[in-house]
Amino acid sequence: MIIDKLYEQVQKKGPLCVGLDTDLSYIPEFMKSQKNITEAVFEFNKNIIDLTKEFVAIYKPQIAYYEALGLDGLKAFKMTLDYLKQNNCLVVSDVKRSDIAATAKMYAKAFFDGEFESDFVTLNPYMGYDSLDPYFEYFEKKDKGIFVLVRTSNPGSKDIQLKQVGDEYLYQKIGQELTKIGKRFNGKYGYSRIGFVIGATHNAEAVDIRNRFSHTFFLVPGYGAQGATGKDARLLLNKDENGAIINSSRGIIAKSQNTQNQKEFDDKITELILKMKEDLNN
């Protein structure tokens, strides 16, 4: 089951998730010269994947970067998904979709059964839990899972997620409901196919969130370029050093644009990934 495969990847390689939020400006000149947009973006992603896959539990392409490049970008998105599959890498497509009924079915089809097929997608719960139902149909049939936005770490997260509902924050209530719904999708290590997106925020809250939702897998953005340290992010791991994937996008992919040739690029990415791995292991 996909969530067990993710658990085993973390067991084997650690919790690092690499975000493929590929902006053209991140690609070094030598790598993009004489290539069209699709080729340049795919070549960069392929290089990142080749250099990091033995250290990375899962990859997270952020579809917004590809949509901003139009059809050429989306073609690179598809090629990247295909390449990850060929290399037996797990992938969560960060799409944060939200819709209901027939429309939600179409999104589920797009990302679980179409050209953009991924192991997991991220979803936004605002429209209600029935907006998630169409994805469940693919859980068994195609071995899929989802990560639902619960608590993010941007300043605006207070606007809705931290609204007081009775004696709790709204996100805590949402987490409880999703935990209930997710129980029937538990894998052999006790984690559900319904995971949460949980930003790495301040320490006391991270400890509380980990304790509250002890059998939920977390996708944790915000590590690296967005400010959270390895120590912060590690608070969202369980005692078994598992149960969360910790994403860095710009911390890896936006640091090599000034390299002059393949060797410099390879050395830079390898250095970054090893440093990050060490940071997350301590």
Added chain:
Amino acid sequence: MIIDKLYEQVQKKGPLCVGLDTDLSYIPEFMKSQKNITEAVFEFNKNIIDLTKEFVAIYKPQIAYYEALGLDGLKAFKMTLDYLKQNNCLVVSDVKRSDIAATAKMYAKAFFDGEFESDFVTLNPYMGYDSLDPYFEYFEKKDKGIFVLVRTSNPGSKDIQLKQVGDEYLYQKIGQELTKIGKRFNGKYGYSRIGFVIGATHNAEAVDIRNRFSHTFFLVPGYGAQGATGKDARLLLNKDENGAIINSSRGIIAKSQNTQNQKEFDDKITELILKMKEDLNN
């Protein structure tokens, strides 16, 4: 200003919005035979637009249907946007995106300045109001606007939108905050570039929502195939018979699949659109 243009379209043509949620099964055989997916979807949309444009304030393609068809579908999505532009039709791309910071900037670029450029997009507010900021940059520069999910009419809308926060529902609080933020983007008819998505729900609530947010433009889904009548939906119009666009997708586009030739198709669509226009005028 785009929201004034929308007001004037409603003044001239009435509040009808046609949803281009084009599923392959909606396209009659005679229209799709000997065409590839991109051509078939675009040909259908083009026909719908040609037959309805004099009665329609704005079109709403739902991107999920195109994503489900992969790159071929997204190409048809782009061609449809281009065709709408050539015909001076307004368009709101129903994408319900949600993200923050650098990623939200990429979505804003995709739909306001890239290949998928649209007049308006729909957005999901769950991550907080800072998630909307990157779209504001395009409001003046490119004359754009947004519709933010506030109150939907699916059963699951109770899960989050109807949570009690103090003495109000969460969606009412969100509406108030967005109204405050939106004031600086008001056009000459008093409506803001920040509109709301408001499902056509039960009558008393619709009247309350219209009164509460009297200077906000509403995008109202759920009319036609999804159950709301013209009378229900009209409660969300202001006294000037304006201030809302009322969307029908399947009520128009999913009713002609059995037509046998162009004339039958044209007659069917014309009949449907005229009936709907009359229903919304009463």
